[in-house]
Amino acid sequence: MSEGMGSGDAPRESMTGDVVDSVALSRLWDERWPGCSKLPSELRAARNRWVRFHALPGSKRYPGTEDEYGIVLARHSTILAELVAGSEVLVVTAGYSDASEPQEPCRSPETVAVRPDAMYWTSVCMDDEPGFESWMHLYVSQLVWSAGVLDPLLRQVADDVIANAFIADVGLRWLYHPYDGGMDVILSSSAERDALRDRHRDWLSTHPAGL
Template sequence: MSAPVVDPAHEGLTRLWQRHRPPGPLLPHELKTVYRHRWVRFHSLPDSKRYPDGEAEYAVLLDRYNTVLDELFAGDDVYVVTTGRSEVSEHAEHPDTSVERRALHPEGTLWTTVDDTSDPDPDFHLRWYFYADRRRWQRGCLDRLLRAAADDVLSGAFVTDAGLTRMHHPYDGGADVVLPTTQARDRMRERYAGWLSAHPRGY
C-alpha cells in the first residue's frame, strides 16, 4: 500500500522536532528520559491515587491538569497531539481505527509516523501515527481528552507550545511536564510540591 498521507500543514512542526531532537518526534513516554534535567511528574490525585472515584475526584484532577497547563501555555498557541499505532508488518495506509481517539481529537490530522523497531522480534515492531492540531490554549478546552487520559482510555497524548520548549503529557495517575530550563522546572516543583511523587527519582 502507499504511504500514509501527511497533512502538509504540519511541515513546520516536523522541522522543529528535527532541530530539537533528530530525527523526529519522540514517543510521549520517552519525554521523562530525554528531557530528564527539565522534567517533573505531578500526580493528579492526593496520596498518589491512580484513578478517580466519582465526579468530585474528576474535578480535582482536572483542576490540577488545567492549573499546570495554564502556567505552561496561558495566552499561547499550542499543538495538541494524539497517537495511534499498528504493527509495522501490516503496512497499513492510515489505520486510524481508534473510535475514541477520533471522537476526542476530531481536529487532529496526520502529522507524521514513527516506527518502533526496538524489540528483537519483528512481530512486535510498531508504527506510531501522530495526529496534531494547533489552537489557542484556553483552560478547560481539553477536559474531555484529559478525562480520557486519566481513565487510560486515551494514551500517548501531549500538548506542546509552538516552540517545543514546554510539554505536558497526561496519563492515568498524573502528567509528565517538561519546562524550558532546569531552573523553571525547579520553580514549578516548589509551587506544587504537594503534587509530587514520594519516589526519590520523582516517578
C-alpha cells in the first residue's frame, strides 16, 4: 500500500444525499488508497498508518456480559467520535459468492437487517485458484453520524456474526475496520496514527506486532 494519498476533494456525487455513486467512490478510492486492496482484513498492510486497538481489557476476545458489551461499544464510539469530522460516514458491508458478480441474496440476513439500505459497490476476489474461486461483494450506505448509530452493527461484529465491515468518512481520509476483538484504524498519515495511538495506549495489544 502506498504511503502517498491523493489530495483532491471527494467527488461531489459521493458526498450528497443517501445514494452513493459507486463509480465516483471507486475513483476516489484509487486516488486516496492507490494499490490498496478493498478486503477489510488486508487494510492493515498500511503498517505506517495503521493501529489496532482491543475492544476489552486484557485483550479478551468476546464480551460475555452486558457490562462487557458496554465497554466494547464505548471504545468503538470513542474512537469513531475522534475520527468523524463531518456529519456523515460511509458504512461498507460484505456478501459472498463463487461468482464475480453478486448473486442475491449474498449478504447474510443479519447483515441486511443492520444495513438494509446498502447498495452494491464492487467485488473483490478472495481466492482465484481455478475451481475454487470465491468473491467478496461490497455494499455501501451513507448515514448521518451520531454516537450509538452503529451499535447494532458493531454488536454483531463483536459476536462474530458479521465480518468484513468497515467504516470511512465520505472523503475516504480514514478507514475503520471493526472485528471480533477490536478495531483496525488506518489514518491519512503516520503522525495522525501516532497521535491516536498515544491517546489510547491502554487499549493497545502487548503483541510485538501490535496484533
